[in-house]
Amino acid sequence: MKSKIIIIAALLLLLVLPVSGCRKSAEAPENDGEIKNEDELTIGVSFDSFLIERWQRDRDVFVDQCKSLGAKVNVQNANGDTQTQISQIEYLISKQVDAIVIVGIDSDALSGVCGKAHAAGIPVIAYDRMIHDSNVDLYISFDNRQVGTLMGEGMVRSGLKNRKVLMCAGPNEDPNVAQLGEGFKEVMAKHSVTIVDEVHALGWKPEYAADYISENIGILDQVDGIMCGNDGIATAVYRVLAENRRAGGIRLVGQDADLEACQRIVQGTQVMTVFKPVEKLARAAAEYAVRLAKGEKLTEISDRMSDGSYDVPYVMLEPIAVYKENMDETVIDAGYHLREDVYLYATK
Numbered sequence: 001m002k003s004k005i006i007i008i009a010a011l012l013l014l015l016v017l018p019v020s021g022c023r024k025s026a027e028a029p030e031n032d033g034e035i036k037n038e039d040e041l042t043i044g045v046s047f048d049s050f051l052i053e054r055w056q057r058d059r060d061v062f063v064d065q066c067k068s069l070g071a072k073v074n075v076q077n078a079n080g081d082t083q084t085q086i087s088q089i090e091y092l093i094s095k096q097v098d099a100i101v102i103v104g105i106d107s108d109a110l111s112g113v114c115g116k117a118h119a120a121g122i123p124v125i126a127y128d129r130m131i132h133d134s135n136v137d138l139y140i141s142f143d144n145r146q147v148g149t150l151m152g153e154g155m156v157r158s159g160l161k162n163r164k165v166l167m168c169a170g171p172n173e174d175p176n177v178a179q180l181g182e183g184f185k186e187v188m189a190k191h192s193v194t195i196v197d198e199v200h201a202l203g204w205k206p207e208y209a210a211d212y213i214s215e216n217i218g219i220l221d222q223v224d225g226i227m228c229g230n231d232g233i234a235t236a237v238y239r240v241l242a243e244n245r246r247a248g249g250i251r252l253v254g255q256d257a258d259l260e261a262c263q264r265i266v267q268g269t270q271v272m273t274v275f276k277p278v279e280k281l282a283r284a285a286a287e288y289a290v291r292l293a294k295g296e297k298l299t300e301i302s303d304r305m306s307d308g309s310y311d312v313p314y315v316m317l318e319p320i321a322v323y324k325e326n327m328d329e330t331v332i333d334a335g336y337h338l339r340e341d342v343y344l345y346a347t348k
């Protein structure tokens with residue numbers, strides 16, 4: 001009798017083991033739940049475009065840092081098109097990358113695809129630009145309101161005879177633009193400076209600003225200065241000013257510390273730019289992405305920012321105002337541009 005019980009128990013055990021193994025293998029992630037070692041990790045990164053100088057730098061530093069941490073990187077470039085960006089993020093999900101980092105083109109268009117990433121167990125980082133209503137695992141950027149404040153202070157500091165300026169800002173789809181605008185407008189109001197108009201360059205395309213000024217050339221007789229949403233816009237605006245022999249007379253401010261802008265600053269035809277040490281941003285983002293990819297929790301991040309629906313973990317870096325007098329101690333000492341390149345046309 002006893003031997004019969006043992007045989008039945010053994011048979012039952014044989015029946016249960018493969019089923020439970022089957023349940024586990026059916027539900028288990030690709031590697032059966034063990035934490036992947038670093039050299040198996042792949043980080044997907046989705047960029048808006050590389051037309052703008054700074055994003056090339058962000059990409060290079062981000063990829064280098066991920067590789068130094070042992071992770072592979074799959075870089076996608078949406079060339080400024082939101083539908084392309086969504087498709088590329090879906091592609092990264094289909095490749096089962098271990099984390100996705102996004103420079104969003106349209107902050108209101110990505111909650112669906114971020115939801116798909118989360119459903120696939122893939123953490124998402126909003127890089128430099130918040131993504132609305134998506135409960136991303138981390139938003140990391142500079143203090144964009146402070147960028148606007150620094151631009152405003154640069155404008156006022158340059159001396160505004162008529163106390164009138166024009167805003168040629170970035171696109172409304174980029175949430176940084178509104179934050180920057182708040183900071184800039186607060187300084188203008190504080191110093192009783194009138195903003196005669198505010199135009200927005202769709203997709204950060206500088207030609208929108210240049211075309212606006214060319215079509216309203218009389219505005220150059222009204223304003224003391226033009227706030228440019230980034231240095232790419234400042235370059236396009238500068239060319240219109242130069243064509244109309246106004247270069248240097250109308251103050252320009254921008255951001256990103258593009259090489260041409262830094263050259264104008266030391267030549268005296270642009271007041272300032274806001275330097276955002278993208279190496280710091282890209283390096284930090286790569287480290288966070290690898291940690292999230294490994295399944296770690298970023299418990300040390302206590303700051304939060306609302307994405308419109310959720311309070312998401314937020315890491316904020318400080319921007320730096322760059323003028324002629326501190327160009328060497330900032331952009332050049334940071335190794336962002338070579339001194340001989342910045343001073344190429346300057347009369348020293």
Ligand code: GAL
Nearest residue numbers: 052054129174176204230256
């Ligand atoms: C914004 C960013 C700026 C600038 C711009 C494109 O989102 O805040 O620093 O890079 O994109 O030039």
